[in-house]
Amino acid sequence: MAEAAEAYELTVNGSPVRVETYGSKPLLSVLRNELDLKGSRFGCGLEQCGACMVLIDGEPAYSCSREIGTVAGRSVTTIEGLGREGSLHPLQQAFIEEQAGQCGYCLSGIIISAAALLAANPSPTRQEVAAALDGHLCRCGSHNRIIRAVQKAGRMMAAGATA
Known part of the structure; x- marks a missing residue:
């Protein structure tokens, strides 16, 4: 029997x-194709690369494998939702200043996971940043700049540059 379409509110x-x-x-499909939010990307579809990462109720989650039916009534934040109207989130600003990306395909997912890390720990060590971002696949080799950018954003947020 075919599945029937339903209304989901979130x-x-x-x-x-x-x-x-x-x-x-998949939540990712709804975000990209129905809500026109293109920041979260399809990478592997197997929760192996992190390109599709979003925050669900403040926690990082893979949107490629998360069914829309499981997020009804919940809060989803994408890379587009991190900054405020007309201003960048400190993470976005720090990534630009540190030139932390090259191709950029993975960055939205990395920034989402970094936002969750900084919300829980505004002054992470290098090892804590690396552990929080371990589930992200980046082939550009900008890992050191990414870690510096996350730590810089934490300092920016502590100094009052919150989004």
Whole structure:
């Protein structure tokens, strides 16, 4: 028997949204194709690369394998929702200043995980940053700059440059 489309209500980047779709549809597909939020990317579809990472109720989660039906009534934050209207989140600013990305494909997921880390620990050590970002695949070799950017953003946030 075919699955029927249903209405799902959730909060995305601080705004309530309602989508009509199949409950088994991946959250990533809904974000990109129905809500036009292209920052989260499809990488592997197997929770192995982190390109699709979003925050669900403040916790990092893979959106490629998360079914939309499991996030009804919850809060989802994408890379587009980190900064405030017209301003960058300190992580986004620090990544630019540290030139922490090259191709950029993985960066939205990395920044999302880093945001969760800094919310829990505003002054992480190098090892703590590396551990928090361990589930992200980046082939550009900018790992040292990424770690510096996360630590810099933590300092910026502590100094009052919060988003």
